[in-house]
Amino acid sequence: ARIPVIAIDGPTASGKGTIAMRVAQALGWSVLDSGALYRLTALAVLEQGVDPADESAVAEVAGRLDVSFHNGDVFLRGRDVTQAIREERVGNLASRIAAYGAVREALLGRQRAFRVAPGLVADGRDMGTVVFPDAPLKIFLVADVEARAKRRCKQLKEKGFSANLSGLLEDMRLRDERDRSRANAPLVAAPDAKIVDSSNLSIDETVAVVLGHWSSLV
Ligand code: C5P
Numbered sequence: 289a290r291i292p293v294i295a296i297d298g299p300t301a302s303g304k305g306t307i308a309m310r311v312a313q314a315l316g317w318s319v320l321d322s323g324a325l326y327r328l329t330a331l332a333v334l335e336q337g338v339d340p341a342d343e344s345a346v347a348e349v350a351g352r353l354d355v356s357f358h359n360g361d362v363f364l365r366g367r368d369v370t371q372a373i374r375e376e377r378v379g380n381l382a383s384r385i386a387a388y389g390a391v392r393e394a395l396l397g398r399q400r401a402f403r404v405a406p407g408l409v410a411d412g413r414d415m416g417t418v419v420f421p422d423a424p425l426k427i428f429l430v431a432d433v434e435a436r437a438k439r440r441c442k443q444l445k446e447k448g449f450s451a452n453l454s455g456l457l458e459d460m461r462l463r464d465e466r467d468r469s470r471a472n473a474p475l476v477a478a479p480d481a482k483i484v485d486s487s488n489l490s491i492d493e494t495v496a497v498v499l500g501h502w503s504s505l506v
Contacts, residue, residue, distance in 0.1 A: 290422065292407040294502060295415035298429035299464045299475060301436040301443075303486050303494060307429065308411035309360070310495045315409070315502070320402040322412030322419065323382070324362055325395050327373035328355050330381035332364065340381060347390035353398075374447065376459065383463045386413075387470040413467055416478035425502055428477035429494070431487040433460055 294311060296304050305321055312319035329350040332338075338345050356363045361370045372378065385391050392414075399419050402408055410419065416426035431439075437457040444451035467475035477483060482501050486494045 291403050291405050292425075293403060293415075293420040293423035294407070294409045294498070295420050295423040295426045295478075295481075296409065296411040296429055296498070297413055297415050297417070297427070297475070297477070297481070298431075299433075299436070299467065300460050301440040302429045302431045303439065303491065304411040304429050306491055307486075307494050307498060308409045310491065311498050311502075312409040314495065314499060315407060317407035317409055318402060318404055320399060320408060320410040320412075320415075322395075322399055322410060322415065324357075324373060325350075325353070325355070325398060326382040326386045326391075327378050328353055328362065328364055328369070329391065329395070330378050330385055331369060331373050333385065334378070334381065340385060343388045343390050346385050346388060347394045350385075350391045350394035371447065374444075375449070380459070380463070383466055387466065387472060389472040392418075392472055413475040414473035416481050417476065418473045421478070425498075425505060426478045426481035427498055427501065428481040428483045430483065430485050433457065433464070435487045436460060 296308050298304050308319050329346065332349050332353060333340055333346055336349065338349055340346060354365045361368055362373060363369065396419065402410065416423055434457070437453055437460055440456055440460070441451045441453050484494065484497055
């Protein structure tokens with residue numbers, strides 16, 4: 289049998305990253321934060337002065353990306369960019385360049401390389417639909433936009449960034465809309481995904497729901 293994957297997809301700030309990490313810890317599996325690859329590409333585009341409107345130039349940056357991951361920290365050419373890729377300007381550019389088919393194509397192999405034994409928990413927008421369509425468990429994690437904006441606001445403030453709730457809300461709606469309406473790998477639940485609404489669930493409760501789905505499969 290192939291190495292199992294739990295795919296966790298959903299809109300911005302639905303808690304996918306935290307949930308994926310916790311589920312991976314519980315199972316002793318590896319974890320893929322696919323959004324980080326789009327953010328890293330965006331950061332590299334900004335730093336190299338590449339024109340974000342030039343799809344093939346951006347795809348080239350994505351293909352050449354020199355990245356590594358160590359215990360949740362992210363490195364670009366050996367430099368720690370864990371904080372830098374979380375900035376809103378980077379997230380916004382990531383969401384724009386993620387609409388390019390050539391960029392998605394350039395990042396595909398890199399994402400699939402994370403599938404190593406004993407298993408992988410992968411979070412993003414298209415884990416269950418495009419990158420790991422054969423994943424035995426697909427979760428589509430949703431939460432209402434206000435709940436997500438509040439969480440993101442808190443998260444940013446904890447990391448020492450300034451944050452404004454109504455601005456975040458607006459940004460989040462825009463980004464969701466862009467992710468849902470794009471032609472390439474739009475944000476959509478796979479037909480066989482379990483929809484989990486975390487609006488009124490704690491992190492622990494959400495992790496328990498995901499692990500419950502997994503143990504009912506094995
Ligand atoms: O999940 P995160 O917010 O870090 O992702 C940054 C951006 O990358 C998202 O707004 C989305 O447009 C894009 N993305 C994507 N496909 C993925 C993961 C992220 O298009 N699998």
